[in-house]
Structure formats: structure tokens, C-alpha cells
Amino acid sequence: MHDLELYDKQLILAKNKKLLEFIDLTILESVSSTNDYLKTINFTNKIAVCVAEEQTAGRGRLARHWHSPFGQNIYLSIGFDFPKDISSLVGISLVVGLATLNAIKEYGVVENIKVKWPNDIVYDNKKLAGILIDANAEINGTCSVIIGIGLNLNMMDDIDVIASNTLKPWTSLKKIIGKTIDKNKMVSLLISNLVAYIKQFELAGLGIFMEQWGSYDYLHGKIITISSDNNTEEGICQGIDQQGRLVLQLNKGEFKSFASGDASVKKFRHGPN
Numbered sequence: 158m159h160d161l162e163l164y165d166k167q168l169i170l171a172k173n174k175k176l177l178e179f180i181d182l183t184i185l186e187s188v189s190s191t192n193d194y195l196k197t198i199n200f201t202n203k204i205a206v207c208v209a210e211e212q213t214a215g216r217g218r219l220a221r222h223w224h225s226p227f228g229q230n231i232y233l234s235i236g237f238d239f240p241k242d243i244s245s246l247v248g249i250s251l252v253v254g255l256a257t258l259n260a261i262k263e264y265g266v267v268e269n270i271k272v273k274w275p276n277d278i279v280y281d282n283k284k285l286a287g288i289l290i291d292a293n294a295e296i297n298g299t300c301s302v303i304i305g306i307g308l309n310l311n312m313m314d315d316i317d318v319i320a321s322n323t324l325k326p327w328t329s330l331k332k333i334i335g336k337t338i339d340k341n342k343m344v345s346l347l348i349s350n351l352v353a354y355i356k357q358f359e360l361a362g363l364g365i366f367m368e369q370w371g372s373y374d375y376l377h378g379k380i381i382t383i384s385s386d387n388n389t390e391e392g393i394c395q396g397i398d399q400q401g402r403l404v405l406q407l408n409k410g411e412f413k414s415f416a417s418g419d420a421s422v423k424k425f426r427h428g429p430n
């Protein structure tokens with residue numbers, strides 16, 4: 158398998174012809190950001206999916222840059238109309254994280270990949286994938302949602318990443334398993350898992366995913382800090398609550414839930430993973 162395998166619609170849809178009933182797939186060679194591309198599209202009754210070989214202005218959370226070199230990784234956005242109030246989207250980023258993790262497991266990479274609240278996939282304390290949600294409330298009480306996923310596949314070159322000011326430790330599936338990843342197979346698994354998980358979330362909400370989150374929760378039991386605006390708090394992570402908020406036991410023993418923020422591990426309490 159060559160590292161610069163390009164997207165091929167036939168290959169992506171070959172194993173899952175049923176997907177065609179649900180999705181409109183656009184493949185781009187280069188785009189500023191796949192999330193921004195989907196903002197220009199009217200979703201019909203189908204789910205719109207856009208993948209690009211490169212992004213010239215890839216975006217991460219908190220206005221960070223997302224390093225998006227040509228051909229090496231997956232840059233994917235999925236857009237759809239959600240038939241409920243915007244408040245019903247609470248927890249969707251966690252569910253998308255679980256869908257991404259399941260796609261990676263189905264590909265065959267099983268060991269020690271975890272979800273890190275609110276929307277990262279990590280391996281050995283290094284970032285493997287990130288999720289960015291753009292949602293808009295509509296006047297009729299529904300909302301339109303665009304979810305972007307950046308999944309590091311075959312990226313190996315640290316120099317590039319340092320040059321792009323991506324300071325956080327990162328990894329890629331190739332770094333983990335030592336073999337080039339089949340991008341078309343991985344993206345096909347990612348799309349089918351996303352569609353299935355989002356449909357389940359629409360029907361039943363976050364509740365049915367709580368147990369799965371608990372099994373792969375990277376932060377659970379660790380001493381962490383959580384920063385939002387100008388505030389940083391420290392405590393032992395107790396997992397998430399029914400609203401997808403992160404629950405911390407603070408140093409004085411009381412529990413506090415956080416709806417947003419940046420979490421970092423301070424100390425490993427029960428071992429490294």
C-alpha cells in the first residue's frame with residue numbers, strides 16, 4: 158500500500174452500497190476546510206459527506222490550526238439537518254468520538270485507543286483524532302449540524318508538524334501499528350459508523366452510549382486539570398454525566414460538572430492508560 162493512496166468513490170462505497178441511500182459523498186483534492194465547504198451546501202434529505210486530500214485552512218477547536226498535509230490523513234465533514242432543538246445535540250461530540258473509535262477498531266487497531274473528553278481520540282497520551290462541531294439553530298425549532306473529523310493515518314513527519322505550530326503531542330495509526338493504512342477502507346468504515354451512531358443518537362440520545370464511553374474513557378480516575386476562559390480547576394475525573402458533562406471530584410471532595418473546557422492529565426492515578 159502506497160502512503161499517497163488517493164480517495165476513490167467506488168472503493169469507499171464498494172463494501173457498503175447501502176450507504177448510497179443515506180449519503181451524498183463529495184471528494185475534493187484541496188479545500189480551505191471541509192467544514193466550511195459543507196456550510197455552502199443545502200442538505201437535502203440525505204446526509205452530506207465531504208472528504209478532501211488536503212485542507213489549506215483546516216480548523217481545530219478554540220480557533221486552533223489543524224495540520225492537513227496532502228493525502229496523508231483523513232479530513233472529513235458530515236452535515237445533516239437534525240430534527241430537534243439545538244439543546245438535544247448535547248453529547249453528540251462524544252458519540253462521534255465513539256463512532257470514530259469503533260471504526261478504528263473495525264479496521265483492526267484495537268489496543269489502548271481511548272476517547273478523551275470532550276472530543277479527542279488518543280493513544281498513549283498522544284492525539285490521534287479530533288472532532289469539531291459547527292451547529293446552527295433554525296427558526297422552525299430544528300438545527301443544522303456539521304461535524305468535522307481529522308484522523309491521523311499515515312503522517313510520520315514531525316518536522317512538518319512542528320513547522321505548523323502544532324505543539325500538542327500527536328500520533329498516527331501508521332505510527333501505532335507500523336504499517337501504512339488503507340485510506341479508502343478506513344474512510345468507508347468511518348462513514349458507516351458515523352451514520353449508524355448519529356442515527357442511534359437521534360433516536361435515543363446520549364444515554365445508550367454511557368456504558369461504551371465508560372469502557373474507553375481515557376480521563377476516568379486520573380488527576381486532571383480543566384481550563385475554560387480564565388479559570389483552571391483540578392480534581393479526580395469521575396467520567397461523564399447524562400448531559401455529557403465531565404464530572405470532577407475537586408480537592409475538597411465536592412463534585413463539579415463541566416460542560417466545556419480543555420482537559421489535561423496531571424497525574425496518572427491508576428496506571429498510564
Ligand code: BTN
Pocket residue numbers: 189190191192193212214215216217218219221223231232233234276277286287288289304305306307308
Ligand atoms: C480539534 O481537535 O481541535 C478538532 C480538529 C478537527 C479537524 C477536522 S479536519 C476536517 C474538518 N475540517 C476542519 O477544518 N476541521 C475539521
